[in-house]
Amino acid sequence: MRTVWAMCFCLCAALPARAQQTYITGTDALGLIEFSELSLNDMVEGGCWTEGERIKTKTRLMFQQKGLQVIDYKAAFYGYDVVLSELTALGVRTKAGICAVNAEFRVVTRSFSNIGTTFYNDSYTAVGMVELFSSNTLLTGAGDLDDELDRFFDRAVSEFLAKRYFARGSDSVIAFRTDNPSTGRPPMPFSDYQSFADIENGSQ
Incomplete structure (x- = not known):
C-alpha cells in the first residue's frame, strides 16, 4: 500500500503547475509604455493659440526626461508598449473678440480582439483604438x-507621466517584465513593413 501511494505522489509531483492567468488593469498598463508617436492637432483660428509647436517640443522633452522614447514615424504595429499621444486644440475667436478653445491630451493604442471563428477555423478579429x-x-x-493652454498641457502630460511611473512599480507590471524583459528596440516603421509586404506580394 505504501508503494502505491509513493508512486502516486511521484506522478503528481511531475505534472506541470496549472497555468495562471494574470490581468493587467488599464491603469497599470500605462507602465508597459516604452515608445510613443507624438502628434499635434492645431485647429485653433483667430490667433487664439500661437504656440502649438512649442508645446509639442516641450512635451517631447518631458517624455524623454521620464524615459519615454518618442518616435518620429508611424509605427507598423501598436500595442501597450507602443502608443500614440495626441495634443489637440479646437477653437475660434468670436465676433465679440472672445477666444474659446477646447483642448485635449490623450494617449491611445490599437487593440485586437478575437471575436469568433468560422467552420474552417478562420478567425474574426475586431480592431479598434483603446x-x-x-x-x-x-x-x-x-x-x-x-x-x-501651456498650463493645461503641462498638467495633463505631467499627470500621465506620473501615472506611468507609479504603474511601472505595480506587481503585475513587474511580474510581466520579469517574464518578458524589454528589448529596448524601437518599433518597425510602417514604411518598412509596407516595403516588405510589397516585395512579398510581388514574389507571388
Whole structure:
C-alpha cells in the first residue's frame, strides 16, 4: 500500500503547475509604455493659440526626461508598449473678440480582439483604438490663450507621466517584465513593413 501511494505522489509531483492567468488593469498598463508617436492637432483660428509647436517640443522633452522614447514615424504595429499621444486644440475667436478653445491630451493604442471563428477555423478579429489616458478642458478669454493652454498641457502630460511611473512599480507590471524583459528596440516603421509586404506580394 505504501508503494502505491509513493508512486502516486511521484506522478503528481511531475505534472506541470496549472497555468495562471494574470490581468493587467488599464491603469497599470500605462507602465508597459516604452515608445510613443507624438502628434499635434492645431485647429485653433483667430490667433487664439500661437504656440502649438512649442508645446509639442516641450512635451517631447518631458517624455524623454521620464524615459519615454518618442518616435518620429508611424509605427507598423501598436500595442501597450507602443502608443500614440495626441495634443489637440479646437477653437475660434468670436465676433465679440472672445477666444474659446477646447483642448485635449490623450494617449491611445490599437487593440485586437478575437471575436469568433468560422467552420474552417478562420478567425474574426475586431480592431479598434483603446484610450489609455485622457484629459480635456474648455478655455475662454479676451486675449490669446497661450498661457492657459501651456498650463493645461503641462498638467495633463505631467499627470500621465506620473501615472506611468507609479504603474511601472505595480506587481503585475513587474511580474510581466520579469517574464518578458524589454528589448529596448524601437518599433518597425510602417514604411518598412509596407516595403516588405510589397516585395512579398510581388514574389507571388
